[in-house]
Amino acid sequence: MSLCFCLLMVRLLSLNIRGVCVMERIKGVLGERCDILCLQEVHWENETRVQAEKLWGGSAFYAEGPRRTAGVAVFVRGGVFDNVTLREVDPAGRFLMVDLEWAGKQLRLISIYASNDQVERQSFFHSLRPFLNDFSLLVGDFNTVLSPADLSVRNVFRNDVGRKELFSIMSDYGIIDVWRVLNHGKRDFSKRQLVKGVLKQSRTDHVISACSVTRLINGVTYIPHAWSDHAWVEVVFDGVKVRNGGGMWILNNSVLGEIGYQKRIKSLLSYHREQMDDAVDIFVWWEDLKTKIKSSTITYCKKRTWDTREDERDVRAVLKREASLLAEDPNRDAMIYSAALSFEAI
Numbered sequence: 001m002s003l004c005f006c007l008l009m010v011r012l013l014s015l016n017i018r019g020v021c022v023m024e025r026i027k028g029v030l031g032e033r034c035d036i037l038c039l040q041e042v043h044w045e046n047e048t049r050v051q052a053e054k055l056w057g058g059s060a061f062y063a064e065g066p067r068r069t070a071g072v073a074v075f076v077r078g079g080v081f082d083n084v085t086l087r088e089v090d091p092a093g094r095f096l097m098v099d100l101e102w103a104g105k106q107l108r109l110i111s112i113y114a115s116n117d118q119v120e121r122q123s124f125f126h127s128l129r130p131f132l133n134d135f136s137l138l139v140g141d142f143n144t145v146l147s148p149a150d151l152s153v154r155n156v157f158r159n160d161v162g163r164k165e166l167f168s169i170m171s172d173y174g175i176i177d178v179w180r181v182l183n184h185g186k187r188d189f190s191k192r193q194l195v196k197g198v199l200k201q202s203r204t205d206h207v208i209s210a211c212s213v214t215r216l217i218n219g220v221t222y223i224p225h226a227w228s229d230h231a232w233v234e235v236v237f238d239g240v241k242v243r244n245g246g247g248m249w250i251l252n253n254s255v256l257g258e259i260g261y262q263k264r265i266k267s268l269l270s271y272h273r274e275q276m277d278d279a280v281d282i283f284v285w286w287e288d289l290k291t292k293i294k295s296s297t298i299t300y301c302k303k304r305t306w307d308t309r310e311d312e313r314d315v316r317a318v319l320k321r322e323a324s325l326l327a328e329d330p331n332r333d334a335m336i337y338s339a340a341l342s343f344e345a346i
Contacts, residue, residue: 010237014038016141016230030055037075040113040141043068061086065093072096072113094124097131108133112140121162132173137209150203152327178207179220190222190231192323199326199334205233224319261300268296
């Protein structure tokens with residue numbers, strides 16, 4: 001099949017997956033439509049990695065740490081960038097550095113998962129200095145807020161030596177908080193924890209970049225997630241050469257147990273049995289049947305995915321609205337947020 005290329009926006013997604021190893025959830029994460037996927041708190045066995053890489057169909061890089069609290073991964077879609085080069089893997093599992101090139105442009109992507117200990121964070125942020133350049137983009141879970149505006153009314157803004165070092169780096173290398181620049185005066189959160197009926201919110205997942213990279217960014221958005229207490233971080237780049245057309249189609253085995261799918265295939269088999277007689281070439285009949293089953297399965301899966309995403313969009317809209325109201329009103333009941341969260345997690 002020939003490949004067509006066109007100028008489209010490239011989408012980067014980042015998420016702290018909270019150590020999830022359930023394959024169905026991993027499939028959902030890898031099934032998101034994006035060109036670069038950065039994951040934090042990744043604790044996958046080799047078998048899970050192999051399955052994940054098959055599902056993704058592009059480059060996959062991992063940084064494992066000695067402790068189960070670390071671990072990052074970066075997935076890059078094939079056919080999007082001219083060159084993809086792994087530059088650095090942190091032995092502590094706290095960051096991965098990948099250089100990307102396309103259409104004469106350069107990007108140094110550093111996917112980050114910082115410690116929740118402020119002294120460790122200070123040392124970690126300092127260790128990034130030798131790798132920073134004019135094309136740097138740092139994305140991930142920094143485990144620190146940058147200002148009181150990054151906290152809801154139920155949280156306390158505390159001193160943080162890790163934040164001081166991060167600010168020092170941003171000042172020394174001309175790196176900026178892209179979301180804040182694009183959303184001046186606004187408030188949003190990337191981490192939400194429901195504790196004893198109280199919703200605590202903060203913005204600890206960041207996108208910070210050098211000025212030359214910031215010019216390529218069209219938008220940064222936080223999208224609520226269900227089973228992770230972190231939101232998706234979406235970064236959209238303008239004008240990147242992208243392959244137009246999907247990769248290999250892979251069957252999601254879970255559909256085989258669904259009544260709707262079983263009825264669809266039984267009906268198809270019944271029809272084809274009726275068409276079979278002595279005059280039919282069995283090999284031609286069989287090849288035609290296989291093609292029809294695949295086509296019918298793809299159609300079913302597309303509709304299934306569309307319906308699921310429609311439901312997810314509705315629930316996420318409720319989560320985002322309620323989270324915004326709870327951030328401003330400390331006396332508001334979190335019942336609606338909790339119910340929507342439970343519905344999406346099913």
